[in-house]
Amino acid sequence: MDLRQLEYFVAVAEEQNFTRAAERVHISQSGVSAQIRQLERELGAELFDRSARTATLTVAGKAALEHARAALAAADAVGQAVGEVTDLIRGSLTIGMVIGCTVTPLFEALAAFHRAHPGVELALLEDGSDRLVDAVRSGTLDLALVGTTALPDGLQAMTITRDRLVAAVPAEHPLAVEGTVTLREVCAHPLVCMPPGTGLRAALDQACAAQDLRPTIALQASAADAIAELAARGLGVAVLSDSMAAQYGRLTARTIEDVTAPALLALVWKRAGSPAVRALLAHCRRAFAA
Structure with missing residues (x-):
């Protein structure tokens, strides 16, 4: 036998x-x-x-x-x-990434992992953060980079960034002359923001609901640079994280002073990770810490 x-x-x-x-x-x-x-x-x-x-x-x-x-x-x-x-790790890993994300440390981590463990097949999928978290819970994804307002229950997580929401506008916009702005002042204008299912949109929606505000969402885009370009052309006030807004010199970023809940970017995975997941996490920690 x-x-x-x-x-x-x-x-x-x-x-x-x-x-x-x-x-x-x-x-x-x-x-x-x-x-x-x-x-x-x-x-x-x-x-x-x-x-x-x-x-x-x-x-x-x-x-x-x-x-x-x-x-x-x-x-x-x-x-x-x-x-x-x-250290002969084999198999496959499926990694999720929130739509519109261009976090190069994740790509550096994947490249370093691939060099160290070429026997592991890698797949990368983009989706909304809510669906990515559900996929990690169900086991469809091994690891995911998500945007959220709170770390999901029942999963292990590593916070990558913790940002405030800002309103980003061209220099000639009325909000550009203020040092900080309130959410009500921001919502008096049409907004350009991320779509539902992303961490930034969840932070915006939760803050508006808490103040009973119903903003006009003029346009939605999945990438921060698209949101910034639309706002730069006067199509609405961009709602971004402060780290995102800092990359766009054409816009003036104003902190929304009464929105204190942070927008988080985090890696999430199941508690019982495989050897391949643990090895990839080690590369992620080094890449994001650099």
Whole structure:
């Protein structure tokens, strides 16, 4: 009996079909059948009832299935443990990033991780922060860079930036002459801001709801530079974080004095991270600290 035979046995049991099982394990149907027959001879019992179109487990097969799964899981665990010790991390990671984000330290971290662990396949997906957090919780994403007003419950997190909201306007705009502005003063003008599902928009919406304000959202854009360019052309007051606004010399940024809840940019992941996730986090910490 070997692990290959157990893998084929589990595949047939789960697919209930020798042809589909053969496609799943990437060998011929005759090869799967031969290995299962050999396993049955070694065990002294038939594992499948082959009298119908569907391959169903016999009583002996049902008794063997969970033990076969446990043996395969144990073999995987052995490989993972040795990989951690020898730093031979394999597998894949799917990373999420809030739409419109251009945080180069994350890209530097991904590049450094790839150089150190070329055997790990990386995928990068963009989406709204709310959906990214849900995907991390469900396990669809291993790690995500999100914008939020509060660190999500039930997940591990590392805060990258903690910013105030600002109103950014051209020099000739009435708000440009003020040292600071109130949210009510800002909402007296059409706004250009991030779409719902982003951390900045959540911070704006929560602050407006607290003061019973209903701003006019003139335009929405997913990228900070697009918001800044629209505001520079007089299409509305840009609502950005102070670190974002500092990058656009064409605009004058005014702190919104009565919005104190910060807009956070954070990395989030599940508490039980894989070796690959832990290795990527180490690179992220170094990249964001630089």
